[in-house]
Amino acid sequence: MKISSFGEVLWDDFPGGKALGGAPLNILVRLASLGAECSIISRCGRDADGEELLRQIAERNVAADLVQIDEEHATSLVKVLLKADGSAGYEIVYPCAWDKIRVTEAALARVAESDAFIYGSLSGRDPVSRAALEQLLPAARFRVLDVNLRKPHYDAQRVLSLMQQAHLIKLNDEELYELAAAFGSPYRSLEQNLHYLARHTRTDHLCVTLGQHGALYFRHGEILAHHGFHVNVADTVGAGDSFLAGFLHQLLSGAAPADTLAFACAIGALNVTRHGATPAISLAEIRALMQPG
Numbered sequence: 001m002k003i004s005s006f007g008e009v010l011w012d013d014f015p016g017g018k019a020l021g022g023a024p025l026n027i028l029v030r031l032a033s034l035g036a037e038c039s040i041i042s043r044c045g046r047d048a049d050g051e052e053l054l055r056q057i058a059e060r061n062v063a064a065d066l067v068q069i070d071e072e073h074a075t076s077l078v079k080v081l082l083k084a085d086g087s088a089g090y091e092i093v094y095p096c097a098w099d100k101i102r103v104t105e106a107a108l109a110r111v112a113e114s115d116a117f118i119y120g121s122l123s124g125r126d127p128v129s130r131a132a133l134e135q136l137l138p139a140a141r142f143r144v145l146d147v148n149l150r151k152p153h154y155d156a157q158r159v160l161s162l163m164q165q166a167h168l169i170k171l172n173d174e175e176l177y178e179l180a181a182a183f184g185s186p187y188r189s190l191e192q193n194l195h196y197l198a199r200h201t202r203t204d205h206l207c208v209t210l211g212q213h214g215a216l217y218f219r220h221g222e223i224l225a226h227h228g229f230h231v232n233v234a235d236t237v238g239a240g241d242s243f244l245a246g247f248l249h250q251l252l253s254g255a256a257p258a259d260t261l262a263f264a265c266a267i268g269a270l271n272v273t274r275h276g277a278t279p280a281i282s283l284a285e286i287r288a289l290m291q292p293g
Contacts (some may be wrong), residue, residue: 001035001036001037001112001116001249001252001253002036002037002038002039002064002113002115002126002142003028003031003036003037003038003039003040003114003115003116003117003118003248004038004039004040004041004075004110004111004114004116004117004118004123004125005024005025005027005028005039005040005041005065005104005119006024006040006041006042006044006117006118006119006120006132006133006136006238007022007023007024007026007041007042007074007098007101007119007120007122007123007129007182008022008023008025008098008120008122008132009022009024009040009042009043009044009053009057009067009078009098010022010023010053010075010076010077010078010096010098011053011075011076011077011078012080012276012277013050013077013078013079013080013171014080014170014275015080015082015274016172018077019162019236019276019277020053020056020057020060020277020278020287021078021238021277022042023122023148023240023241024040024042024096024118024123024146024151024203025042025062025241026238026241026245026277027038027041027118027241027244027248028058028062028118028245029241029246029277029278030061030062030232030242030246030278030281031063031245031248032060032244033060033061033247033276033278033280033281034245034246034249034255034283036072037126037222038061038062038063038064039062039065039066039110039114040057040062040063040066040067040289041061041067041101041107041110041111042066042067042068042075042098042101042134043067043068043069043070043073043098043099043100043101043102044067044069044070044075044095044097044098045068045069045070045073045074045096045127046069047074047075049064049074049075050069050075050097051078053066053067053075057137060278065106065201066100066104066106066107066110067281068097068101068104068251069202070097070100071100072100072134073096073097073100074096074097075096075097076092076093076096076097076098077093077096078090078091078092078093079091080237081248082235082237084160085151085233086233086236086272087117087140087209087235087236088235088236088237090150090159091151092122092153093127094126095126095151096111096130096174097158098123098214099126099129100126100128100129100250101123101128101129101130101132101133102132103131103132103135103136104129107136108135108139108196109183110128110292111136111139111140112140113137113291114140114141115252115264116140116141116142116144116248116252117136117137117139117140117141117142117144118144118145118146118244118248119133119137119143119144119145119146119162120145120146120147120148121145121146121147121149121154121158121159122148122150122153122154123160124154124158124159124162125154126230126283130158130267132285132292132293133162134280138184142161142167143165143166143167143168144167144168144169144170144248145162145163145165145166145168145170145176146170146171146240146241146244147159147169147170147171147172147179149175149196149277150180156179156182156183156198157178159179160183160200160201163179163197163201163203163276164201164202164221166201166203167204167205168201168203168206168248168251169176169201169203169205169206169207170204170206170207170208170209170240170243170244170247171207171208172208172210172240173190173207173208173209173211174188175192176193176197177193178226180193180196180197180200181195181245183196183197183200184200185190185197187215190208190216191216194206194216194218194223195218195221197242198218200285204219204220205217205219205220206218207239207243207261207264208276209243209268210228210240211228211236212228212230212233212264212289213225213227213228214227214228215228215261215264215268216230217247217257217260217261219257221280224257224258224261225261226258226261227266228265228269229265229269229289231265231269231270231272231273231289232273233272233273234272234273234274235275236273237275237276238270238271238276238277239268239269239272239278239280241271241278242268242270242271242278242281243264243265243267243268243271244269245267246263246264246266246268246286247261247263247264248257249263250263250264256290262290263266263290264284266286266290267281267286269289270285270286270289
């Protein structure tokens with residue numbers, strides 16, 4: 001399968017050093033490890049961080065030929081603040097190179113030939129990249145939105161516009177409640193708000209991650225649930241990205257909905273047992289967690 005994505009490529013600056021990151025890239029790194037042919041559409045600075053970023057993207061079997069070089073803005077560096085429970089906070093500098101992504105004919109062609117096109121809500125914070133994304137979306141045959149609400153880098157109405165153009169939306173439970181309320185939901189339960197958001201965005205496929213409690217998959221009006229796997233947490237960085245990668249890979253492979261959700265929860269759970277956004281995870285490990293013994 002061929003997958004392309006649009007948005008931030010960056011360095012996550014952990015207390016112990018820097019690691020390659022950015023949700024659109026993390027998802028592709030995981031998909032590439034599962035055998036998909038992946039391309040990232042982004043922008044980095046003409047600096048040492050940009051050179052190393054391009055080298056490491058290629059090292060992870062993700063095509064970097066559509067990563068543009070910015071002469072004015074630096075490669076993005078995000079400070080990661082890890083809490084005692086392994087959850088993370090982020091300090092994201094604005095503007096940086098990925099805020100200035102431009103449309104090219106090569107990018108349009110790559111999106112058009114992809115089985116799925118992934119884009120994130122964070123990449124719409126700047127008018128330049130936002131305009132580029134709006135031109136790329138109509139070329140995509142299956143549009144996947146990864147919601148990442150990072151204050152103060154989003155506006156609810158812009159997020160709504162991106163949601164209304166998606167065939168599949170992934171978000172977490174906190175984001176679900178926040179957006180449903182912003183769009184006028186009168187409800188308090190998670191299930192009611194999930195139905196409300198699906199109607200409001202006219203989307204038939206939504207995934208809601210619930211941390212250690214698994215995830216929900218809204219599919220044509222019905223909700224499937226998986227209650228997660230009990231694991232020891234190192235940090236939660238990239239867990240949602242691995243979940244979405246696993247989910248999308250199984251969905252496009254034609255797996256049954258329940259199996260798709262279970263696989264995604266398993267790969268997300270394994271991700272949190274190790275440090276960093278995209279630690280190595282084998283298919284054997286995923287299967288062993290899903291079906292022990």
